[in-house]
Amino acid sequence: MAIAFKQETFRNDFSYRNSPENIRRFPFPFDRDEYMYSVNMEPHVRGRTGTVYENLIDVDEHYVAEMHDRALVLKEDPLRYQALPHMMSAQWDTLELLMEEQAAGYPEHFTLIRNGDQWRWINRPLGIDDSFTFGDASTLPCEPFEYITRQAQGDFCIVDQRDGNLWMDAGMVTTQADWSLDFDIGMNFMEWHGPVPLAHQIGVFDRALKFLLNLQQGKPTRRFNWTMTINPRLDTSPENYHKWGPDRTTVTPDNVGEKVHLRVELQSLWRLPRSNAILFVIRCYLMNMEELATVPKWARRFPRVLKTLPPELIDYKGLTRFRETTIDWLSKYDDGAPTSPGIYPD
Secondary structure (H helix, E strand, C coil): CCCCCCCCCCCCCCCCCCCHHHHHCCCCCCCCCCCCCCCCCEECCCCCCCCCCCCCCCCCCCHHHHHHHHHHHHHHCHHHEEECHHHHHHHHHHHHHHHHHHHHHCCCCEEEEEECCEEEEEECCCCEEEEEECCCHHHCCCCHHHHHHCCCCCEEEEEEEECCEEEEEEEECCCCECCCHHHHCCCEHHHHCCCCCCCCCCCHHHHHHHHHHCCCCCCCEEEEEEEEEECCCCCECHHHHHHHHHHHHHCCCCCHHHHEEEEEEEEEEEECCCCCCEEEEEEEEEEEHHHHCCCHHHHHHHHHHHHHCCHHHHHHCCCCCCHHHHHHHHHHHCCCCCCCCCCCCC
16 A cells, blocks of 8 residues: 655654554554663564565655655765775665665665666655666765665664674765764774663673674564654754754653654674675664553553653653653653553553
8 A cells, every 4th residue: 555655854843743543553662661771682584464574675755755755865965975096895785785674664665676776766755766777876976875874764884804893984964863973983792882881781782782793684573762852853963952952951741742752773684695794673663652642551651651761761861840840741641550561552
């Protein structure tokens, strides 16, 4: 079934909204009434119809608008895309993976035609129809990694595996939750996770690195991450903190339902076949509290989660100024009833 793509904005007038159907498929990340850091990895396999797991690379109603916003970010700051010279093989790996998954999952919108190394890529939502030689970057308008990630929702990092560690050596990062590709490029796994509180002390990243170093081709894995954002702003980068940071002071009991958004990252990791690098896909989803409250189970569970957060996480995620206001606003939806296990709506 063809997707009805929305014309909307993630800046200025913030016209972004979720349709009722898109609310139901939102990847709500809490399977219980409390939260603490964990490795929380699971196989990235296709799941039930009508969820973000239906296809391994998800495309939804916000696709066209998100790609427009990415183009605006890159025009303002070209360093949101970077790839070190030795990553060209991994760039082609990524192009192949994303084209294959989008064409397989959404054939009404994307078509990939291959005749040896002569490829044709048709992206109907964005009006793209390009023929090129796979492996020859001169036949594309830009580097292969940039070319395909300008056409895929989420952020993308390619990490190279060497010396018993993972190194951030390429990225397309325009929808990040307060971290900088320009700062992290060339860092190893432990270095770029350095600012995260609590998780280091309980060994989360040691276990995660060991797991990822043994990631197998054809067996991608996934996990959730989450934070909260004021206004439906995709670009919450350190470079633009002066634009979004002050928003945290604008939440009131009257506007919390519209302004405060749950920001969820569905992170998937893929071993790439030629380069042996790992593609790290960070797909961002946004939903405000009014939309969340239309699902009774989530409206009961989320304030309970917020109440149980350790102080270190409240500070790290930047929730201090509006957490209590959000809990108070959601409290009218919590009747004290138990919530069912798992993340899906009842």
